[in-house]
Amino acid sequence: MPEDLQPAISSIENWGLKVKIGSSIGKRENTFGxxxxxxxxxxxxxxxxxxxxxxxxxxxxxxxxxxxxxxDFNYFQKHPKWIIGFSDITVLHSHINRNFGIAxxxxxxxxxxxxxxxxxxxxxxxxxxxxxKAMMGREMTYSGSxxxxxxxxxxxxxxxxxxxxxLETLSGTKSDLNTTNKILFVEDIGEYLYSIDRMFWNLKxxxxxxxxxxxxxxxFKIKPDDPGEDFxxxxxxxxLEKVKKYSYPVCFDFPVGHQKENYALxxxxxxxxxxxxxxxxxxxxx
Amino acid sequence: xxxxxxxxxKGDTIGIVCPAGFMPMEKVQSCIETLQQWGYxxxxxxxxxxxxxxxxxxxxxxxxxxxxxxxxNDxxxxxxxxxxxxxxxxxxxxxxxxxxxxxxKWVIGFSDVTILHAHLYSNYNIASLxxxxxxxxxxxxxxxxxxxxxxxxxxxxKIVYRCKAHEMNNRGQGIGELIGGNLALIAxxxxxxxxxxxxxxxxxxxxxxxxxxxxxxxxxxxxxxxxLDRLAGLIIGGFTDNKDTERPFGKTAYxxxxxxxxxxxxxxxxxFPVSHEKENYALxxxxxxxxxxxxxxxxxxx
Numbered sequence: 226m227p228e229d230l231q232p233a234i235s236s237i238e239n240w241g242l243k244v245k246i247g248s249s250i251g252k253r254e255n256t257f258g259x260x261x262x263x264x265x266x267x268x269x270x271x272x273x274x275x276x277x278x279x280x281x282x283x284x285x286x287x288x289x290x291x292x293x294x295x296x297d298f299n300y301f302q303k304h305p306k307w308i309i310g311f312s313d314i315t316v317l318h319s320h321i322n323r324n325f326g327i328a329x330x331x332x333x334x335x336x337x338x339x340x341x342x343x344x345x346x347x348x349x350x351x352x353x354x355x356x357x358k359a360m361m362g363r364e365m366t367y368s369g370s371x372x373x374x375x376x377x378x379x380x381x382x383x384x385x386x387x388x389x390x391x392l393e394t395l396s397g398t399k400s401d402l403n404t405t406n407k408i409l410f411v412e413d414i415g416e417y418l419y420s421i422d423r424m425f426w427n428l429k430x431x432x433x434x435x436x437x438x439x440x441x442x443x444x445f446k447i448k449p450d451d452p453g454e455d456f457x458x459x460x461x462x463x464x465l466e467k468v469k470k471y472s473y474p475v476c477f478d479f480p481v482g483h484q485k486e487n488y489a490l491x492x493x494x495x496x497x498x499x500x501x502x503x504x505x506x507x508x509x510x511x
Numbered sequence: 512x513x514x515x516x517x518x519x520x521k522g523d524t525i526g527i528v529c530p531a532g533f534m535p536m537e538k539v540q541s542c543i544e545t546l547q548q549w550g551y552x553x554x555x556x557x558x559x560x561x562x563x564x565x566x567x568x569x570x571x572x573x574x575x576x577x578x579x580x581x582x583x584n585d586x587x588x589x590x591x592x593x594x595x596x597x598x599x600x601x602x603x604x605x606x607x608x609x610x611x612x613x614x615x616k617w618v619i620g621f622s623d624v625t626i627l628h629a630h631l632y633s634n635y636n637i638a639s640l641x642x643x644x645x646x647x648x649x650x651x652x653x654x655x656x657x658x659x660x661x662x663x664x665x666x667x668x669k670i671v672y673r674c675k676a677h678e679m680n681n682r683g684q685g686i687g688e689l690i691g692g693n694l695a696l697i698a699x700x701x702x703x704x705x706x707x708x709x710x711x712x713x714x715x716x717x718x719x720x721x722x723x724x725x726x727x728x729x730x731x732x733x734x735x736x737x738x739l740d741r742l743a744g745l746i747i748g749g750f751t752d753n754k755d756t757e758r759p760f761g762k763t764a765y766x767x768x769x770x771x772x773x774x775x776x777x778x779x780x781x782x783f784p785v786s787h788e789k790e791n792y793a794l795x796x797x798x799x800x801x802x803x804x805x806x807x808x809x810x811x812x813x
Contacts, residue, residue, distance in 0.1 A: 255760055255761025256724065256756050256759065256760050287756075291727070291731065393698075394698065394728050394729065394731075395732070396732070396736070397702045397706070397736030398735035400735070419597040422600075422601070423600055427699055427703065430600075430704060431701075450566070457564075457567065
């Protein structure tokens with residue numbers, strides 16, 4: 226419903242920007258925001274509209290894969306604009322990085338803007354505020370907390386990544402990420418440990434972990450093991466055993482994911498990842 | 512041409528292992544007895560009934576060594592995985608197939624064992640047996656046609672499988688090597704060294720306990736990675752115990768699959784008896800079959 230968008234609209238207008246609502250907002254086709262054709266058409270209209278400088282997806286869920294091959298990116302390639310969102314929007318980030326080399330913003334979406342920004346938690350306000358900064362061209366810097374499992378190091382590369390499950394299901398397709406010489410970030414929610422393990426094996430066995438400049442592990446809200454099915458390995462074990470042959474920096478608990486502290490990251494832009502015993506930092510470099 | 516391991520004779524040995532999840536010994540008992548009644552000797556790997564206190568039937572090393580031992584032991588003519596679950600991805604790249612390549616033997620199982628079937632087929636061109644595992648050999652089930660199909664296949668008998676036509680089927684016939692398995696694992700293997708080249712093949716797929724949106728997503732992955740383009744035929748087995756999101760997906764699993772596959776001309780058979788349920792025929796992975804999808808009947812003939 227459009228009223229659910231009000232907090233996002235108010236904030237964005239407060240930033241001095243104008244808001245245009247797409248025709249798929251408030252539409253419903255089962256789990257989707259309209260039929261494939263309605264969603265495609267709405268997105269295409271935004272891509273082709275010269276007045277639109279950024280497209281923020283109101284929410285993720287599941288559905289972009291169903292129409293991405295029908296989108297025409299010709300105008301977008303000539304006149305790039307910011308595509309904003311995360312989770313299922315990982316499909317778009319990955320697709321436009323792989324095919325067009327155009328940067329995009331991995332961040333919270335309309336459904337995460339607090340209804341009362343003055344009384345919202347600081348990390349949430351800062352996360353929302355980071356979207357504005359990213360859109361308006363500020364060079365971004367981020368810091369992650371210390372974690373005993375972090376692997377120290379320093380790497381420079383183009384930042385790519387997103388939702389791990391979504392990335393796995395892009396394997397072998399024309400939207401599949403090339404991660405060589407990149408800094409890869411991943412996050413996920415609601416997956417069992419065994420499934421996270423399998424997805425990291427997919428990254429490893431498809432060659433996506435071998436040529437990295439750095440690995441950023443964001444939030445992982447893990448689905449608890451069923452009784453008697455204790456997986457016996459932690460997220461840290463799962464990740465570190467896959468990358469032990471390589472020497473690039475690895476950091477955990479980075480503030481990206483399905484959580485309040487989820488800062489806007491510029492996919493496709495060069496960053497410097499520095500991980501040390503006192504924490505991690507990610508700095509945009511141009 | 513696919514390399515088909517030697518068929519079994521009475522007195523031959525079958526090795527049983529648990530390469531993934533833990534399985535208590537008592538649950539393997541009826542399988543052992545049935546295999547013995549069929550005239551085979553049975554030896555058990557260390558991972559069978561190996562109480563680890565966690566999900567797995569042993570550490571990666573224990574599971575790897577146990578499977579490796581069965582691959583390398585010339586006495587063993589077939590390796591039956593007692594159960595799947597999760598775990599083969601963790602050890603498949605550590606397995607050495609040097610001896611196995613020289614003296615192929617039957618690798619038997621399904622679900623997580625899909626990884627082995629695909630890996631053996633893609634890398635070594637060696638046939639294996641996609642079939643029910645130990646849990647399906649419950650007392651009283653020894654004579655069901657699905658369990659008996661394992662015996663017949665191991666003896667080298669050629670079987671013609673038949674089932675009723677499904678309303679969503681696409682009629683026609685196709686000849687090709689039969690490959691496939693569990694959808695989630697076939698999708699997971701895309702881009703890895705165990706990935707399947709599906710061109711000119713008959714592809715079969717089944718799954719259990721998946722969210723409907725995830726079935727949709729995996730079929731889009733298959734389609735977008737070209738896996739569905741040039742098949743000789745497509746066999747859709749059971750898609751059972753599906754889960755749904757709070758806002759319903761709005762289609763059944765078969766409707767989802769039909770939506771993606773209806774653009775292709777090759778024969779498609781829905782509701783074929785390959786599944787996580789009792790209806791699960793033993794299929795020779797990598798061997799040539801003819802799929803006939805008719806008005807009222809479907810047949811799959813070696």
